[in-house]
Amino acid sequence: MSEISKTYSPEDVEKKWYKTWEEGKYFKPRPGKQKEGYCIIMPPPNVTGRLHAGHALDITTQDALIRFKRMKGFEALWLPGMDHAGIATQTKVEELIFNEEGKKRGEYSREYFLEKTWKWVEDYGGIIALQSKTMGASPDWDYSMFTMDEGPHKAVKKAFVDLYNEGLIYQSDYIVNWDPGLQSAISDAEVEYEEVNGNFYHLNYKVKDSDELIEIATTRPETLLGDTAVSVHPDDERFKHLIGKIAIVPLCEREVPILGDDYVDMEKGTGCLKVTPGHDFNDFEIGKRHNLPIINILNKDGTLNDYGLEWKDLSCKEARKGIVKKLKELEVLLEVKPHRHQVGHGDRSKTIIEPMVSKQWFLNTKKMAKDSVEAVESDTTKFYPKGWENTYFSYQRNPRDWCISRQLWWGHQIPVFKCTSCDHQWATEEEKPTGCEKCKSSEIVQDPDVLDTWFSSGLWPFSTLGWPDKEKMIERKFDTFYPTSVLVTGHDIIFFWVARMMMMGQKFTGTVPFPKIYIHAIVRDKLGRKMSKSLNNGIDPLDMVKQYGADAFRFTLAAGSGYNRGINLDPERIGGFRNFVNKIWNAYRFIEPHLANAGKELPEELDHHERWIIGELNAVSKVMNESMEEFRYDDSCSAIYQFVYDKFCSWFIELSKTQLSGEDAEAKAQRATVLRYVFRKVVALLHPMIPFITEELWSFLKDKEEDLLIIQDYPEFSKDNEFHKDQEIMNRFIETITGIRNLRASVNIKPKEEVPVELFSDDEELVKYYSENLQNFRDLAKVGSLKVSDKSNQRPGKSAFKATTHTEIFLPLEGVIDLGEQIARLEKDLKKTEKEFLKYDKKLNNEKFMSNAPDEVKIEVRENAKEFEEKLNSIKENLQNFKS
RNA sequence: GGUCGUGUAGCUCAGUGGGAGAGCACUGCCUUGACAUGGCAGGGGUCACAAGUUCAAUCCUUGUCACGACCACCA
Numbered sequence: 001m002s003e004i005s006k007t008y009s010p011e012d013v014e015k016k017w018y019k020t021w022e023e024g025k026y027f028k029p030r031p032g033k034q035k036e037g038y039c040i041i042m043p044p045p046n047v048t049g050r051l052h053a054g055h056a057l058d059i060t061t062q063d064a065l066i067r068f069k070r071m072k073g074f075e076a077l078w079l080p081g082m083d084h085a086g087i088a089t090q091t092k093v094e095e096l097i098f099n100e101e102g103k104k105r106g107e108y109s110r111e112y113f114l115e116k117t118w119k120w121v122e123d124y125g126g127i128i129a130l131q132s133k134t135m136g137a138s139p140d141w142d143y144s145m146f147t148m149d150e151g152p153h154k155a156v157k158k159a160f161v162d163l164y165n166e167g168l169i170y171q172s173d174y175i176v177n178w179d180p181g182l183q184s185a186i187s188d189a190e191v192e193y194e195e196v197n198g199n200f201y202h203l204n205y206k207v208k209d210s211d212e213l214i215e216i217a218t219t220r221p222e223t224l225l226g227d228t229a230v231s232v233h234p235d236d237e238r239f240k241h242l243i244g245k246i247a248i249v250p251l252c253e254r255e256v257p258i259l260g261d262d263y264v265d266m267e268k269g270t271g272c273l274k275v276t277p278g279h280d281f282n283d284f285e286i287g288k289r290h291n292l293p294i295i296n297i298l299n300k301d302g303t304l305n306d307y308g309l310e311w312k313d314l315s316c317k318e319a320r321k322g323i324v325k326k327l328k329e330l331e332v333l334l335e336v337k338p339h340r341h342q343v344g345h346g347d348r349s350k351t352i353i354e355p356m357v358s359k360q361w362f363l364n365t366k367k368m369a370k371d372s373v374e375a376v377e378s379d380t381t382k383f384y385p386k387g388w389e390n391t392y393f394s395y396q397r398n399p400r401d402w403c404i405s406r407q408l409w410w411g412h413q414i415p416v417f418k419c420t421s422c423d424h425q426w427a428t429e430e431e432k433p434t435g436c437e438k439c440k441s442s443e444i445v446q447d448p449d450v451l452d453t454w455f456s457s458g459l460w461p462f463s464t465l466g467w468p469d470k471e472k473m474i475e476r477k478f479d480t481f482y483p484t485s486v487l488v489t490g491h492d493i494i495f496f497w498v499a500r501m502m503m504m505g506q507k508f509t510g511t512v513p514f515p516k517i518y519i520h521a522i523v524r525d526k527l528g529r530k531m532s533k534s535l536n537n538g539i540d541p542l543d544m545v546k547q548y549g550a551d552a553f554r555f556t557l558a559a560g561s562g563y564n565r566g567i568n569l570d571p572e573r574i575g576g577f578r579n580f581v582n583k584i585w586n587a588y589r590f591i592e593p594h595l596a597n598a599g600k601e602l603p604e605e606l607d608h609h610e611r612w613i614i615g616e617l618n619a620v621s622k623v624m625n626e627s628m629e630e631f632r633y634d635d636s637c638s639a640i641y642q643f644v645y646d647k648f649c650s651w652f653i654e655l656s657k658t659q660l661s662g663e664d665a666e667a668k669a670q671r672a673t674v675l676r677y678v679f680r681k682v683v684a685l686l687h688p689m690i691p692f693i694t695e696e697l698w699s700f701l702k703d704k705e706e707d708l709l710i711i712q713d714y715p716e717f718s719k720d721n722e723f724h725k726d727q728e729i730m731n732r733f734i735e736t737i738t739g740i741r742n743l744r745a746s747v748n749i750k751p752k753e754e755v756p757v758e759l760f761s762d763d764e765e766l767v768k769y770y771s772e773n774l775q776n777f778r779d780l781a782k783v784g785s786l787k788v789s790d791k792s793n794q795r796p797g798k799s800a801f802k803a804t805t806h807t808e809i810f811l812p813l814e815g816v817i818d819l820g821e822q823i824a825r826l827e828k829d830l831k832k833t834e835k836e837f838l839k840y841d842k843k844l845n846n847e848k849f850m851s852n853a854p855d856e857v858k859i860e861v862r863e864n865a866k867e868f869e870e871k872l873n874s875i876k877e878n879l880q881n882f883k884s
Numbered sequence: 885g886g887u888c889g890u891g892u893a894g895c896u897c898a899g900u901g902g903g904a905g906a907g908c909a910c911u912g913c914c915u916u917g918a919c920a921u922g923g924c925a926g927g928g929g930u931c932a933c934a935a936g937u938u939c940a941a942u943c944c945u946u947g948u949c950a951c952g953a954c955c956a957c958c959a
Binding site (some may be wrong): 004006008148193200216217218219220264265269271272273274280282336339341342369386388390391394395414491492499522526528559562565566567568570572573575576577578579580581582583584586587588589590591592593615635638642649650653657661707708741742744746750751752782816826836837839843845847848849850851852853854857860861864868 | 886887888889890895896897902903906907908909910912913914915916917918920921922923924925926938939940952954955956957958959
């Protein structure tokens with residue numbers, strides 16, 4: 001035998017099969033027996049991205065699904081793509097230009113920058129797609145889309161113009177999260193709050209024409225330069241009398257009104273609030289209520305502008321120091337109390353966010369959000385696991401208008417034009433309109449801002465399928481694949497992405513973009529911590545693939561994926577599953593020499609063991625189908641693991657050895673046939689999880705005319721293949737063999753040494769079965785001589801003895817065994833069994849139980865009681881016997 | 885402050901109103917003809933705590949404690 005190596009080496013196998021699949025166009029959707037499409041849209045990774053553990057899980061769960069559905073006979077499309085990632089990419093290219101040319105934004109033209117960015121995308125972008133291939137991802141790469149491609153760009157324009165003309169997109173001066181690093185507005189969702197150490201500064205503001213002072217607490221003293229009011233609660237007895245008077249803001253000596261406003265919390269701070277509508281969200285609202293002027297004290301880069309007085313051009317942080325010093329000198333500053341509070345940071349830039357008023361584009365999402373909530377409430381779209389609905393609802397039930405404009409260059413430029421001669425402003429899908437639609441002037445300019453990246457992401461499920469271009473929709477089979485079948489993603493982007501797709505999908509296609517949403521876990525390190533650069537606890541998927549093979553890594557991720565929220569990934573576990581993959585390899589090595597002997601079809605007449613393994617195979621097929629359908633990869637993996645390892649390798653292969661090396665040619669051929677049959681099903685069942693080794697083994701197992709495993713039928717459950725009786729007997733047989741082995745070990749019999757065994761049972765079928773399978777006892781438990789009889793017969797004397805609920809097992813080894821030890825062991829067992837028996841017996845004697853419990857429970861308890869009574873009696877009698 | 889979630893074997897985690905499970909780790913024995921990335925056998929848990937519902941609670945209810953995620957607030 002063998003050219004086949006003793007251990008499986010993944011590297012060459014993986015390369016070979018990926019190439020074969022890709023070149024053979026096996027990832028292309030092809031119509032199958034289901035006559036239906038099945039489509040998963042891959043969450044498009046950032047064009048700047050590198051494969052990390054989260055992607056690996058994303059890929060594994062989606063790829064397993066798409067491979068499963070492909071084998072089930074669906075026209076399966078996994079549509080890959082790439083996101084232009086406005087902020088991330090812009091930042092990267094700006095850095096590049098700065099490093100190469102020492103120039104900053106504003107020192108080169110928009111055209112130059114975009115040229116550079118496209119070049120960057122071409123040269124370095126999309127590495128992640130190549131990396132995905134090492135994981136065995138099977139999307140149809142020919143279908144791939146980039147969010148900046150012409151198709152999605154047209155979709156973005158169409159969507160924008162429609163929403164604009166409907167009045168849902170509007171432009172407004174409003175307070176937004178301003179990222180001074182990016183010099184752009186960002187959406188609420190892109191702000192992350194971090195706790196930092198700060199201070200409460202207590203300041204005294206003078207009240208005009210009075211000796212009174214009003215004490216105010218603030219964490220940001222520098223913003224007083226933008227104060228346009230002081231506010232107290234209208235019912236606050238302490239300050240009520242000040243309402244209507246004028247306060248004087250220190251430093252700038254600005255006279256501002258003292259207001260009464262319900263928003264003020266009497267309990268907080270000093271009960272007096274300085275109002276800075278230009279730089280605080282709540283103050284902005286107060287300002288609106290009282291028609292206060294808005295003063296912007298900041299430049300776009302976060303430094304102070306002319307309102308900054310002597311601190312002009314300093315950053316807020318710098319200015320604060322100077323201002324505090326000055327306030328102290330002026331004796332305005334009363335005290336400084338340390339205070340921990342949350343400060344917003346840009347999720348990409350990590351710079352401190354300044355609330356700032358500026359002119360931005362907003363999308364009113366109220367109606368769309370409501371529709372998207374209803375779709376989930378009515379189960380038109382279902383979350384798996386269901387709990388994530390709450391997260392989704394919490395965002396969608398209180399939608400704030402979405403700030404969709406970004407002061408960046410990389411992205412979809414807002415398709416709004418303005419006429420410089422008549423001031424008319426309009427949105428159009430035309431890329432380069434020639435003149436004003438009203439006055440026909442050719443003096444027109446396009447809005448310089450670009451759209452939030454998530455705007456184009458929201459259209460992704462249908463823009464990738466050709467929408468809104470009728471011809472493209474036919475070409476890309478919109479009708480077959482939309483709505484898509486399921487969305488698979490992590491919970492961190494339920495709001496960013498899932499909610500937006502739900503809104504846009506319903507808005508523009510009239511239907512939800514997917515009926516199911518599977519939210520997978522977040523990958524963490526083995527201690528449950530998030531993977532991060534600072535902890536240096538990241539696990540590189542490429543490393544894992546290299547070390548253990550893609551299959552083992554995939555199986556580990558799948559086995560850890562169900563309805564859980566986190567996967568704690570420990571490389572040691574991958575090692576464990578690498579061993580499993582190797583086990584499969586070696587199971588094949590065992591079967592291989594017998595393949596030539598094997599028939600194609602399962603024989604008509606199966607023997608007991610064969611019926612048993614077919615029955616177990618049937619059962620595991622059922623579990624696999626059901627669990628995959630519900631995204632319970634964990635259940636799928638443990639079911640197939642157990643079947644392969646335990647049922648197939650430990651028992652069926654072991655039971656087949658004697659047969660296969662025997663003289664009976666017919667029996668040999670039959671067993672070879674069954675082994676081949678079962679193993680072909682096993683690799684098919686496993687293929688979605690571990691595609692590489694299964695494809696490799698299939699190439700040895702398949703008939704010449706058969707195609708690759710990737711498009712073979714997935715094994716199905718069949719009523720004809722249920723063999724409950726054989727499973728029951730086999731389970732008892734396994735218990736008996738284990739019992740014999742246990743006894744051997746307990747009296748230190750060497751593994752090679754044969755022992756005599758006597759079995760007693762009142763189960764006639766079992767007695768018959770034991771008698772007909774003497775050879776199996778020899779093979780599996782080194783039984784030299786076996787005596788089987790019913791319990792009416794005389795038991796042997798001093799022996800190693802064990803009772804099961806159905807069989808008494810004796811190893812008559814007088815002289816070898818230590819009787820005292822045996823008795824001690826039996827007494828321990830007796831106690832345990834007694835306890836178990838009493839548990840059931842007590843119930844049977846409990847009137848309330850007997851009158852309340854359902855019949856099937858009573859029957860079961862009665863049976864259990866009987867079984868344990870039998871075991872109990874066996875132990876008691878024989879113990880007595882040994883003692884006498 | 886709110887929402888959701890978690891607490892089961894040394895570790896990582898499944899699970900069920902009626903007999904406590906898996907993988908890894910651990911112990912002992914085995915260089916057995918597929919596999920030492922292996923085989924056989926084994927030890928180990930008051931199912932966080934308390935009360936309640938029930939004939940029956942690890943599972944349902946309430947409370948307590950601990951932990952986590954997200955959201956909001958933050959003068």
